[in-house]
Amino acid sequence: MALALTYSTSNTLVRMRLAAFRHALRDQFRRSWIVTGGLVGLALAGGTIWVAAAGKDDVLVVVLGVWMLGWVIGPLFAGGGDETLKPEYFTMLPLSPRTLSTGLVVAALAGVAPVISLIALVSLVVASGGVVAGLVAVPALLLQLFCFVLASRLAVAVYGVLLQVRAGAVIAALVNAFILAFTAQGWALIAAFVSTDVQGTIARAARIAPSGWGFDAVQAAGRGDWLQVVGLLLALVVLAVVMLFAWSALLVRRTTAARAGGKPRRLLTAKTPQGAAAAKEIRSWSRDLLYGHKAVFSIAYGLFFCLMPLAIGMRSMLPWAGPAAVVMAGSMCANLYGADGTAYWTTLMTPGSSRADVRARQRGFLLVFGPATLLITLLLTSWSGVTSAWPLVMSVLPALLGGAAGLVVACSVYAAVPTTDAHKRSGNPLNSGENEGETMGVVYVMFVLVATTCAPALIVALYLGWWGVPLGVLSGVLAWWYFGRVAARRLDRRGPELLTLLRHGRSPAEQAKKTAGFDALPKWRRALAGICLGFGAIPLFPQAVVPAIIKLTGSHSTKSWFLALYQDGPWQWVVIVLMAAVGLSMYAYGGLTYYYAKKRAPGVQIAAAAG
Template sequence: MALALTYGTSRTLVRMRLAAFRRALEDQFRRSWIVTGGFVGLALAGGTLWVAARGDQDTLVVVLGLWMLGWVVGPLFAGGGDETLKPEYFTMMPLPPHTLSTGLLVAALAGVAPAISLIALLSLVVASGGVVAGLVAVPALVLQLLCFVLASRLAVAVYGVLLQVRAGAVIAALVNAFILAFAAQGWALIVAFVSTDVQGAFATAARIAPSGWGLVAVESAGRGEWLQAVGLLLGLAVLALAMLVAWSALLVRRTTVSLTGRKPRRLLAARSPEGAAAAKELRSWTRDLLYGHRAVFAIAYGLFFCLMPLAIGVKSMLPWAGPAAVVMAGSMAANLYGADGTAFWTTLMTPGSSRPDVRARQRAFLLVFGPSTLLITVVLTWWSGVTSAWPLVLSVLPALLGGAAGLVVACSVYAAVPTTDAHKRSGNPLNSGENEGETMGIVYVMLVLVATTCAPALVVALYTGWWGVPVGVASGVLAWWYFGRVAARRLDVRGPELLTLLRHGRSPAEQAKKTAGLDALPRWRRTLAGFCLGFGAIPLFPQALVPAIFKLTGNDDTKSWFLALYQDGLWQWVVIAVMAALGLSMYGFGGLTYYRARKRAPGVSVVAAAE
């Protein structure tokens, strides 16, 4: 009876998952992300098969470890992973925990990512080198795939538990920041490890990790060591079962535990509307765990990003930890009003509240990130010993702080993305609604916009030194004032429409109108625009901005994968300029394509005229 119930539940959930996937393909934006991700995944899977065909088992076991690491940490950067079927949907159904978790696991396997991982795990068959070992590779790759998916689900569940506790939210932010910084600056750690001849240690550690058990089982079968091969397969099965049981327990906690409110430690005692709004916003940053998580993440990312090159003795990045943290903070706070959800009605229903509310959010942002990033900048610049960096960073930092404080409110008003209300968040706080792709798109755009606000101050500082500081302060104040003024005016005029959007989301007609102009474009143009927006950061930041910083701070030793630093003399600046132009052109082409498509959509011109 229990087996029949599990089978029926799994079958139903798989059909629901596939139906949701078909609906997702109808959305042009989500389809572009799925196609791009699938293309990249297939390329990585092909690379894994190529490594297996070469017979390099040490490299293959490390690559398999990276695949499992991607499954574990990937969902942490993608809004909690694909939760099309949330466990909360089935709270009222009389399903045992193990039945629900098994059904959700089977449904999770019916997706693009598991299919691509399965292709990559065929490397076990390719590396077997014989019929007998190949037969062992088949159950090994199936069990390995189950472990990948279960590790991903369990990591998201544990991460969600951590985010419900203040200390856990801080720890999760530190881990998140380190992983993302490693993706950008991990080359320094890799170079340091390779230079100490620890490649063999990496392979040994990868074989000990569960991600390597399948390959070790295949190798053991090839040598005729059947006891070890069978033991490793049983180990994978037991590990998968243990993770399934743990995930089931966390699902029970997620769908049954309710968080009750606590009495405020200190009541608001403001004497003016501006003071009340500022106090409310500051408490959001200190008491809302997601706000706090993002603040810690932004600061920790700036630190990790600039500290990692110390592994190879490079100190020239240290002065830029504060500015990097501000850029990341601005991008993470780009949807402040969207995060309010329906609570925005309290602001809307208070006459004359738009300007105080906008300025309060700006003030809170500056109070949270201003002192901390200034302290980081001063201490790390002193530690680096790069005296030429003082006028640069002290010019750039105030410009970035003011620019970010202005852009976050303007962006969150003009490009608000509906998210789940704070009181309706699921047991997975990472998942904030059905618009994760749109939210991430705004984050990427804000990274570029915030970074560009320091351009005038940086140019003046490069040519005149300390005169860049007053220019940076002036440009920061101007950006803070102007963008805040624009956001307040927008709230006064379009506040009811914003509340409707946050409460009900976009209607099907609005969604169709939004993508109508894009659907009318040729497929190659849509694909090219998506590619440019997704990969424009590669030439702009690591191939242009980072080498330029190295050149300006006198670091001529580090080359790594920076193409410009392999050139001689003036050609270095030529390559930096070309890469910067290429990155900006990619962003410009992709952005203009989407903008013009939206303007050409039916009915958009009428709406614009009405506004």
């Protein structure tokens, strides 16, 4: 009876998952990302199979470990992974936790990522080298795939639990920041590992990890060691069962844990609207765990990003940890009003509160990130011993702080993205609603905008040294004042529309109007715009910004994968400028394509004609 119920539940959830996937394919934006991700995944899966066919066993087992690591950490950067079927939807059904968790895991297998991983795991069959070992590879790869999916779900569940506790939110932010910084600066750690000849150690560790058990079982079958084959396959089964039980327990906690109300530790005692708004904003940063998570993540990212090159003795990046943290903070906080959700009505219903609220948010941002990034900059610049970096970083930092504090509120008002209200968050705090793709798009755009606010101060500092500092302070103050003024005026004029957007989201008609112009473009142009926006950061930052920093700070001993540093003399700057131009052009093309497509939308044209 229990097996029949589990089968019926799994079958129903799979059909629901496929129906939701078909619905997602109707959205041009989501379809383009799914197709792009699928093609990239197929290329990586093909590379995995090629490694197996080439007989590079040590490399193959490491690659399989990377696949499992991707399943574990990937959802942490994608808003908690694909939770089309949230456990909260099924709390009123008479299903046991084991039945529900099993059904959700089976439903999770009905997607693009599991299919691509299954293709990559076919490398076990390719590497078997015989009929008998190939037969053993079939159950091994299926068990391995099941463990991949379970490990992903369990990691998200554990991460969600951490985010609900203050200390856990800090730990989660540190882990998240390290992983993201590793994707950009991991080359330094890899270079350090290669130079110390630890490839064999990495391969042995990958065999010991669960991702290598299936491969070891296939090799044991080729040797005729059937005791080891049975033991490894049973180990995969036991691991899957343990992870399933652990995830089931966390699902019970997620769907039944009571949200107890807390007693205010100290009442607001402000006597002016500005003081009350500022106190409210500061308490949001200190008490809302997601706010705190963003703050710790941004600062930790700046530190990890600039500390990782120390693995190869490169200190020229150390002075830039503070500015990097500010840029990341501005990107992460680009949707403050969207994060507030319907709580914005308290501001809207208070006459004349827009300016005080906007300035309070700017003040809170500066108080949270200003002292921390200044201290980091002073300490690490002193430690680096790169004296030429002092006027540069001291000019850039105030410009970035002011620019970020201004752009954060302006972007939050003009490009607010509806998210789940704080009191309606699910047991997975990583998932903030159905607009994760739009939120990430705003983050990427803000990353570039915040970084460009320091351009005038940096140019002056390069040619006139310490004269860049007063210009950086002046430009930061002007950006803080101007963008804050623009945001406050926008709230005064369009506050009710903003509240409607945050409360109800965009209607289907508005969504169709928003994408009508883009859908009318040729497919090749839509795909090219998506590629430009997705990969424009590669030539702009790793191949232009980072080599420029290395040259400006006088560190020429490290070349790594920076193309410009392999050139001679003035050609280095030529390559840096060309790479920056390529990156900016890619962003410009993608952004202008979306902008003009929106202008061509039927609703916009009708409104213009009526005006």
